[in-house]
Amino acid sequence: MNAQQKQRFAFASIWTAAMLTMVLLTLIVGIIMVRGLPSVTWEFLTGTPEDLGREGGILPTILGTVALGLVALLIATPLGIGSAIYLTEYTHTSRLTRAIRFGTESLAGVPSIIFGLFGFIFFVNYLQMGWSILAGGLTLALMVLPTIIRTAEEAIMTVPQAYRDVSYSLGATRWEMVTTAVLPSALPGIVTGVILSFGRAVSETAAVIFTAGTALNLPVSPFSPVRTMAVHFYILAVEGISLEKAYATGAVLIITILLINIGANMLVNRVIAKRGK
Amino acid sequence: MDVKIEIRNYSLSYGQDRILDDVTLSIPRNAVLAIFGPAAGGKSGLLRSINRMAELAPHEHHTGDILMDGQSIFAPSVDLPTLRRRIGMVFAQPVALPMSIYDNVVYSLKLMGVRDRKRLDEVVERSLEAATLWTEVRDRLNTSALNLSGGQQQRLSIARALAAEPEVLLLDAPTAALDPISTVRIEEMLVSLKEKYTIVIVPHSIQQAARVADYAAFFLNGKCIEFGAGNQLFVAPQDKRTEDYVTGRFG
Amino acid sequence: MKERAISIMLLVAALGALLALALITYFVFQSGLPLILEVGLWNFLSGTTWNPTADPPQFGLLPMIVGSLWLTVGSLVIGVPLGIAVAVFMVELAPPRLAQFMRPAIQLLAGIPSVIYGFIGLTILAPLLRSTFGGPGLSVLTGAIILGIMILPSIIAISEDAIRAVPRSLRDGALALGETHWQVISGIIIPTARSGIVASVILGMGRALGETMAVIMMIGNALIIPYSPLQPATTLTSNIGLELAYATGAHRDALFATGVVLFVLIMLLNGIATAFVRRPAFSRRGT
Numbered sequence: 001m002n003a004q005q006k007q008r009f010a011f012a013s014i015w016t017a018a019m020l021t022m023v024l025l026t027l028i029v030g031i032i033m034v035r036g037l038p039s040v041t042w043e044f045l046t047g048t049p050e051d052l053g054r055e056g057g058i059l060p061t062i063l064g065t066v067a068l069g070l071v072a073l074l075i076a077t078p079l080g081i082g083s084a085i086y087l088t089e090y091t092h093t094s095r096l097t098r099a100i101r102f103g104t105e106s107l108a109g110v111p112s113i114i115f116g117l118f119g120f121i122f123f124v125n126y127l128q129m130g131w132s133i134l135a136g137g138l139t140l141a142l143m144v145l146p147t148i149i150r151t152a153e154e155a156i157m158t159v160p161q162a163y164r165d166v167s168y169s170l171g172a173t174r175w176e177m178v179t180t181a182v183l184p185s186a187l188p189g190i191v192t193g194v195i196l197s198f199g200r201a202v203s204e205t206a207a208v209i210f211t212a213g214t215a216l217n218l219p220v221s222p223f224s225p226v227r228t229m230a231v232h233f234y235i236l237a238v239e240g241i242s243l244e245k246a247y248a249t250g251a252v253l254i255i256t257i258l259l260i261n262i263g264a265n266m267l268v269n270r271v272i273a274k275r276g277k
Numbered sequence: 278m279d280v281k282i283e284i285r286n287y288s289l290s291y292g293q294d295r296i297l298d299d300v301t302l303s304i305p306r307n308a309v310l311a312i313f314g315p316a317a318g319g320k321s322g323l324l325r326s327i328n329r330m331a332e333l334a335p336h337e338h339h340t341g342d343i344l345m346d347g348q349s350i351f352a353p354s355v356d357l358p359t360l361r362r363r364i365g366m367v368f369a370q371p372v373a374l375p376m377s378i379y380d381n382v383v384y385s386l387k388l389m390g391v392r393d394r395k396r397l398d399e400v401v402e403r404s405l406e407a408a409t410l411w412t413e414v415r416d417r418l419n420t421s422a423l424n425l426s427g428g429q430q431q432r433l434s435i436a437r438a439l440a441a442e443p444e445v446l447l448l449d450a451p452t453a454a455l456d457p458i459s460t461v462r463i464e465e466m467l468v469s470l471k472e473k474y475t476i477v478i479v480p481h482s483i484q485q486a487a488r489v490a491d492y493a494a495f496f497l498n499g500k501c502i503e504f505g506a507g508n509q510l511f512v513a514p515q516d517k518r519t520e521d522y523v524t525g526r527f528g
Numbered sequence: 529m530k531e532r533a534i535s536i537m538l539l540v541a542a543l544g545a546l547l548a549l550a551l552i553t554y555f556v557f558q559s560g561l562p563l564i565l566e567v568g569l570w571n572f573l574s575g576t577t578w579n580p581t582a583d584p585p586q587f588g589l590l591p592m593i594v595g596s597l598w599l600t601v602g603s604l605v606i607g608v609p610l611g612i613a614v615a616v617f618m619v620e621l622a623p624p625r626l627a628q629f630m631r632p633a634i635q636l637l638a639g640i641p642s643v644i645y646g647f648i649g650l651t652i653l654a655p656l657l658r659s660t661f662g663g664p665g666l667s668v669l670t671g672a673i674i675l676g677i678m679i680l681p682s683i684i685a686i687s688e689d690a691i692r693a694v695p696r697s698l699r700d701g702a703l704a705l706g707e708t709h710w711q712v713i714s715g716i717i718i719p720t721a722r723s724g725i726v727a728s729v730i731l732g733m734g735r736a737l738g739e740t741m742a743v744i745m746m747i748g749n750a751l752i753i754p755y756s757p758l759q760p761a762t763t764l765t766s767n768i769g770l771e772l773a774y775a776t777g778a779h780r781d782a783l784f785a786t787g788v789v790l791f792v793l794i795m796l797l798n799g800i801a802t803a804f805v806r807r808p809a810f811s812r813r814g815t
Contacts, residue, residue, distance in 0.1 A: 007710035014621060017613035022630065024567055024635050024677055028648055053611075084543030090538055092335040097797065103546030109798035110552065111738025113765050117787045118552045120772070121559050142548045162372040166434070168330055170385035170441055171362035175534045180388070185375055203641035206740040206765075210772060234643045237650060250644055257639045265632060 014069030027253055036251030045252070049216055051231065054242045058249055060218045064133070064226030065256075067219050068212060069201040071137025072144055077194055079141075084190075087149075088156045089178050108146035112206040115143050119211035131225040136212025140180055143207060151193025155186035158164045188271040199260040204255070205230045209244035229253050281306035281445065281475040282327060287341035289322050291334050291498075296322035298499040299341070304445075309476045311490035313483060315522065319499035320479045324447045327469075327477070328364040329357060345445070354456060358388075364514035365438030369481075370449040373422035378414050380432055381422045385441035400440050408436035409466050428459025435466070445475045453481040464489050483523060487511050495519045538636045548607035556791055560784035563587070572785065578767070580750050580779035587782045591753045595668070595761035596737055597745065598754055602672025603679060608729055610676070611683030614719075615725075619683070619691045620713055638681035648744030649755065654746065672757065674746055675739060679719040679732035686731060686805075687730035690724020691717055723804045730801035734794050740765040770811040 047057025083100070091097050119139030129135040159182050167181035183190075205228075213225030214235060216266070227235075229249055236246040282304040289297040297319040304310050312320045327330040327343060330352060333383040343350050350360055362385060374381050382401045383391075391397060401418065405411035414425070422433055431451060438446065448467075452460040466474060467489050480486040486493055493500045493510045495518070505518045514520040521527055564572050567587050575588020614634075618627050650672045658665030694717050702712045718725070747761020749770060758797070769782050775783055 003708045003711060005706045010710045010714070011621060014613045014617050018617040018622070018630070019612050021610065021637075021680060022633060025604050025633055028640065028677075029636070029643065031648065032644060032653065068775065079541050079544045082538050086542040090535055100542050100546055103549045105802065106795065106798065107545050107552075109734065110549075111734075111740070111765070111794055113738065113740040113768055114556065114787060114794075115727060116553065116793050117559075117768065117772070117784065118555055121555045121784070122551065126555070127720065142552075145545055145548065160372075162368065162370060163374060165330065165366075165368060166372050166374060166437075167384075168333065169328060169361055169364075169366040170388065170437065171358040172388050172755050173358055175531055176388055180376065180384070199639055203639065205641065205643050205645075206769060209741075230641050230643050233641075233647070234745070237643070237647050238745055243651070246647065249717035250647060253641055257641070258610075258636065261632070261636055261639055265635075271727050 016145055017077075018203060032247060032254055034252040036247035036249070040251050046246055048218070052241055053216070053236055055130075056260045057140035058229060058245075058252065060216055060228050060234060061229045061232040062248070063219055064212070065228040065230070066272065067133050067226060068136045068140055068208065068228055069176055069198050071222070072140035072201045072266075073194060075138065076145045076148050076197065080145050080193075081147045081152050081190060083145075084152035084156055085178055085183075089174065090180065100129055104146045104149050108150075109143065109189050110143075112143065112204060114137055115207040116210040119207060124211055130223060131211065131213030131215070131271075133212060133219055133226055134227075136208050136226070139207050139211045140201045140204060143204065147197050148190075148193050152186070152190045155189025155193070156182055158189070159185045163192040168230055178188035188267050191238055192267045192271075195260055195264045195267070200262070202228075202256055203230060204228075205234055209234070229256075247265070278303065279306040280304065281345065282477075283344045283347075284327075285342045285344070286484050287326065287339065287343055289319070289326055289331055289339045290414070291338075292336035293307075296331075296499055297326070297339075300499075300501045302494060302501050302504060304475060304477060305492055307471055307473070308491040309471050309478060309489050310492045310494065311478050311480050311486035312494045312496055312517045313480055313486045314496035314502075315527065317498070318496040320496050321449050322447050322499075323496070324366070324477065324479065327447060328361050328366055329446070330361070330366070362441045363443050364445040364447060365441060365443035367431070367434050367446070367448045367451045369453045371434055371454060372395075372429050373425060373430045373433055375423060376421070378417045378425070378433065379418040379424045382436050382440050384437060404440040407439050407466070407470065408432045409462055410436055427501075428462070431455060431459065432463065432466075435463070443474065443490055445477070446470065448476070448478040450479050452482045452485065460485075471496075483511065495522065497522070515528040547696040550580065553791075554743065556784065556787055558790035559781065559788070563781040563785040564788060565777065567785075573789070576753065578762075580771075580775070583781075585778055586602040587785070589764070589786060591751055591762045592755060592762050592764045592767050592786070595747070596765070598668045598761060599671050599675065599743065599763055600733055600736045602668060602757060603675035604733060606673055607679045607683055607732055609735075611680050611728070611732070612687050612725060614680070615684045615687035615691055616713060616718070618688050620709070620717070634681050634684055635679075638685075642678060642739055642742040643745070645674050645678050645751025646745030649742065649746035659759075661732065661758055664748055664760055666746060666760055667758050668754055668761050669757040671743055673719050674742065675736045678739065678742065679735050682735060683728045683732045685724045686728030687721070690721035690728070693724065694720045708751040727801045728803035730797055734801065737797070738765060738790070738794055740769040744769050764793075 038098055044057045045139055046059050048059055050056035087100065119135055123129050123135035123138050124131055163181040164177055167177040172180065208228050209231050214227050214231060215225040216227055219226045229252060232252060233246060233249040236249060280303045284300055284302040287297060287300045300323065322331060331337055372454060374384060379401055381405050383397045386397060386400060402411060404508060405414065410429060413429065425433060454462050470476060487508055492506050494504045495504065495510055497518055503510060503514060503519045510519055511523055514523055558674045572587055573589050573593065575586060576590045577586040577588045579586040579590060594596040618630065653673060654665035654670045657670055685785050698720065699712055699715055702716050743763055747763065747766060749762055749766060750760035751762055764786055768786055
């Protein structure tokens with residue numbers, strides 16, 4: 001085979017790979033949507049499950065998902081933004097910042113089952129929260145914290161140094177400079193990170209199932225156990241309860257992720273457009 | 278010569294890099310002092326030392342003293358934000374903060390907690406007038422400052438600095454990024470401003486220095502080589518290095 | 529002084545991640561290490577039988593280790609060539625509009641919950657494999673294929689970055705010398721981007737090793753040491769995921785111990801991956 005032939009073969013393979021990937025994506029999303037959407041009715045979204053989920057709707061799981069996501073973000077967002085501000089504006093590189101970065105990167109690499117284990121050992125048992133929104137939310141907060149820190153840091157670092165100089169020269173303190181000259185510009189980037197983290201919280205199963213439990217009740221307090229959509233989907237599938245409801249729940253999950261991704265992308269494009277001015 | 282700022286044996290380094298070396302210089306009140314010289318001569322470092330922005334850089338270290346109105350700016354009792362407000366700074370690149378023209382100008386006032394709308398309006402008009410920008414933007418104060426041209430943004434930067442009612446104005450190559458017309462406007466503005474302010478400018482050319490300066494200082498490699506009034510440094514420099522630079526033998 | 533207080537509060541926030549890591553490490557080890565020490569690390573890792581509720585209880589991790597190994601290697605076999613190919617495609621071959629379209633699509637692939645992947649494996653792929661090859665369907669192969677697809681986005685993203693980091697001058701210079709595009713890609717670009725690509729593979733490995741719920745749905749969950757990819761198996765993660773809810777006493781401790789092994793393994797892999805990412809994508813080639 002000469003060079004031209006090799007190239008043709010190689011490029012054909014690569015194109016095949018790329019198209020295959022797109023086909024796979026379409027298949028995965030498509031099958032779930034096609035088989036699941038017909039069952040996604042208003043009653044399904046607002047009703048409560050009956051007969052272990054064979055009948056009825058998934059309202060408690062939607063509420064559970066939202067509750068867990070909110071708790072996780074409420075905890076992780078201020079912590080994450082605060083960390084990012086500290087790392088970018090309040091220190092120069094030192095042993096301490098290197099240690100903090102090591103901690104953040106390592107945390108990002110911990111698999112979700114270990115988070116589930118830890119949450120189970122620490123929040124559920126040691127701190128005696130039981131299977132609860134609180135335990136689940138705290139565990140998820142730790143999972144998404146590195147993402148929020150990373151995106152916030154990136155967003156802050158793209159703010160032009162000139163803004164800081166101007167702000168200082170006009171008599172701002174460091175905190176005033178951060179809040180009036182840096183954060184407003186960094187906000188879209190930060191919010192994108194928060195939205196993506198919410199998506200992560202929605203998709204999580206292993207960490208959630210061992211910290212928030214699997215109870216199908218409507219959540220009433222931070223100490224209520226909840227079942228999220230992802231966990232519900234998992235149980236429906238693995239215990240063979242209802243294929244139809246599983247597909248429907250899966251469809252709702254995918255739609256949620258799609259909406260979250262679209263929202264984040266819209267924000268990113270707005271940021272890019274503004275910067276282009 | 279009535280001295281506003283006195284620099285005494287001041288040296289500045291960022292880590293291993295020596296920026297200024299034992300500089301002693303008196304800055305006259307209500308006059309324009311031009312600090313000129315080749316690149317990396319320490320001119321920006323000097324400006325940033327006067328409003329204590331130099332210490333924002335990592336591993337900054339300085340010795341010596343700088344006094345304004347007879348008092349050291351490094352004294353522990355000095356409130357940094359207040360000091361910086363007494364000294365206005367304009368940078369080489371025009372910078373419009375990502376907010377409206379109005380908000381840009383009143384930025385420092387809002388930091389100080391001024392909320393009175395009437396007062397803010399008055400300051401906006403006065404500052405933009407002094408910066409010769411008022412007539413061009415008076416109808417669109419609430420639009421984004423990012424839409425202004427480079428020359429307009431630079432004049433906005435000056436208005437923004439003036440709004441804080443400083444006593445000193447430091448300008449680091451303010452017309453370097455501007456077209457000739459904007460440059461002329463700003464130079465004329467400076468001449469009118471010196472009645473109220475002590476002005477230190479790093480000109481972007483010797484010609485500019487000659488046009489605007491009442492006094493001039495030549496900086497080379499972090500040292501102040503020569504200081505003189507009027508055009509003395511340009512037409513009759515005492516030091517050979519000054520002469521070499523002014524006549525273009527290096528630069 | 530308000531500034532000082534703010535500074536301290538921000539520092540505390542920044543220490544949060546570090547504190548979390550410390551807590552996780554401490555509690556996981558504290559719960560799992562005692563049993564490992566009691567049983568003996570070697571016995572724990574090489575024992576072929578897992579029967580924690582028997583009398584005497586048997587804590588052998590070998591089936592799970594082998595299962596994890598099979599699954600991870602299998603998913604890499606599927607995911608790595610595909611991923612690198614797509615990365616090369618995105619940077620070198622794709623018309624810009626297509627790449628623009630594919631990028632959010634790959635992002636979506638990354639965002640799909642792992643349980644959806646597992647579900648596809650369970651309801652679509654497993655029956656398909658069963659009817660084609662025989663066997664139970666729910667097997668290492670099913671898991672490997674689906675996991676391979678699951679780790680695609682990570683491999684693509686990081687490899688893409690590494691390929692993009694290769695200086696254009698290298699590329700254009702070779703093209704100017706008359707090399708074909710493919711020769712440039714295979715001979716110069718990929719070798720130069722080697723570190724980043726390796727990093728993406730190691731990261732993908734870590735992800736495959738750490739996946740739990742999807743694996744449970746697809747791998748058949750049989751406590752055997754699989755000798756063929758068509759056999760069902762158990763992994764370190766699926767074992768924990770299946771039994772944790774109802775395990776008590778020593779059984780539970782054994783699951784924590786499994787967690788310790790998993791934790792150490794993955795953190796090690798992450799460390800190696802980071803070391804590769806730190807190396808510049810552009811490695812100086814000796815003359």
